[in-house]
Amino acid sequence: MVKIVFLHPDLGIGGAERLVVDAALALQSKGHQVHVVTSYHDPGHCFPETRDGTVPVTVSGNWLPRSICGRFLALCAYVRMIWASLYTVFFSEMDPQVYFCDQVSICVPVIRLFTKVPVLFYCHFPDLLLASHRTWVQKMYRAPLDWMEEKTTGLATTTVVNSHFTAGVFCDTFKSIRRRPEVLYPSLNFESFDRECESSLNSIASAVKNNDFVYLSINRYERKKNLALAIRAFGLLKTSLNNPPVHLIMVGGYDERLNENVEYFNELQRLVTSMNLDDSVTFLRSPSDAIKTCLLKNSHTLIYTPDKEHFGIVPLEAMYCQLPVIAVSSGGPLETVEDHRTGYLCQPTAEDFAEKMQYLYENQNLATKMGQRGRERVIQHFSFKSFSHQLNEFVDNLVSH
Template sequence: MVKVVFLHPDLGIGGAERLVVDAALALQSKGHEIHIVTSYHDPGHSFPETNDGTIAVTVSGNWLPRSIFGRFLALCAYVRMVWASFYTVFFSDLNPQVYFCDQVSMCIPVLKTFTRVPVLFYCHFPDLLLASHRTWMQKIYRTPLDWLEEKTTGLATTTVVNSHFTAGVFCDTFKSIRRRPQVLYPSLNFESFDRECGNSLSSVIGTDKKVDFVYLSINRYERKKNLGLAIKAFGLLKSSLGSAKIHLIMVGGYDDRLIENVEHYDELQKLVIAFNLSESVTFLRSPSDETKTCLLKNCQTLLYTPDKEHFGIVPLEAMYCQLPVIAVNSGGPLETVEDHRTGYLCLSTAEDFAEKMQYLFENPKIAIKMGERGKQRVIQHFSFHSFCHQLNDLVGELVVSKV
């Protein structure tokens, strides 16, 4: 048994958080002792395993600001993670044999300086590529943070990433780090999707609406997720099909503490009104896992709109639930979605998306066949068993290297 402590900045309900929770569950299933230390955890906005005692969670540093007048989010995240690492080293009795860190690498120098414990760092994507550098003020602010990100990431004992796409971006971005990171694909815990659930569509879109085909979009309400593409493509499809009974459900992670979530949700609603789609589009904010799973099982096609997404767990969830996936042909979906077999990889245009959406609507048997192939692909390549085995080997290697 190995004692592993996870350090994560904000234990919410995003894809990064899902991976952290799955990694904790994977190591627990191998008999290891797991504890997560985070600077923020809201029981009403987090995965159930972090609330029901399945995974031990300690919150430290919530008193530190998350932003300064809505700005300096990265700097505040760095400070909060540094505090979390100081808390773990000096003020807790956790005494881990391995640290698992992700998203923010600033905690690594503290762990390496004051302990001899090996650090596994999971890089979802270089933060400096996600940040804006347009204005001279942004460049002044980001330059030291970007330098620190590269230097601190390089201090990890082992670095892993979520896809071969991200591995390539990592090497191109962090040129001073000579080791190529290992790829550890996120996985699905099939049990959570195998549970029975009722048809939740009527409760979501209204009992008075009879629909034949439902498209589903799942992503956080952030502008980089390109959610407007789904609405525009659906608008084109609606115009083409006329009176066809089709519907679009927009599901998104939503946190009212985040200004962008609030603003972008409002922008998308206005876009729906502009396309005269109010009766055919339904929005959901941060639904429960049960509701999301029921939607995946009862809709007909997933629309996945981010461009150059580093991985994307949602296409895997959809394929396991036997939905064909229409995604942008870049980033992680190139490694998860088989074009013309489990879905379609499209240009990031409303026209291309709408064309594939119409084809699946008019050929439901092909959509069903794609869904069947998708489930088999997930079982074969992205199983929780495979994820557990690979992560367990990584932890075992770290413990041996310490000795």
């Protein structure tokens, strides 16, 4: 048994958080002891495994500011993670044999400075590529943070990324780090999707009961997710088919603390109204896992709109639930979605998406076959068993060396 501490900045319900929880569960399944230390965890806005105690969670540093007047989020995240690292090293009794860090690499040098414990750093995507560098003020603010990200990431004992796409971006971005990171694909815990839908589906059934074909979009309410593309494509579909019996459900992670979530959600609602789609589009904010799973099982096609998404767990969830996936032809979906077999990889235009959406609506037998092939692909290549085995090998190698 190996004691492993996870250090994660904000344990909400995003894709990065899902991977951290799945990694903890995977290592538990191999007999290891795990504990998550985070600067923020809301029992009302988290995955059930962290709420019911399956994955133990300790919050430290939530008293530190998350932003300063709505700005300096990255700097505040660095400070909060430095504190969480110091707390774990000096004030906790966890005594880990391996640290698993992700998203914010500033905790790596803290651990390496004060302990001899090896660190596995999981890089979802270089943060400096996600940050804005448009104005000279932003460039000045980001310059030391970008430098620290590269230098501190390079201090990890082992570095892992979520796809070969991200591995290539990692090497192109962090040129001073000579070793290529390992690839560990995120996985699905099939058991959570195999459960029967409960009455939770009734809460959204009224929105789609008169529609025989349901398109589903699942992503956080962030502009980089390009959710407006799904709405515009759906509007073109409705016009092309002269108002067919179809419905679009927009599901998104939503945090009222984040101005972008609030602003973008309102923008999308206004877009729907301007296109006269209010009766055909339903918005859901941070639904429970039970509702999300039921939606995946009762919809017909997933619309996945982010461009250059570093991996994207939602297409896997959809394919396992036998939905064909229409996604942008870039980033992670190139490694998960088989074009013309489990879905379609498109240009990020409303016209291209609408064309594929219409084709699946008019050829529903093909949509069913694509869904079946998608499930087979996920079981073969992205199983929780395979993920657990590979992650366990990383941990064993860290401990033995």
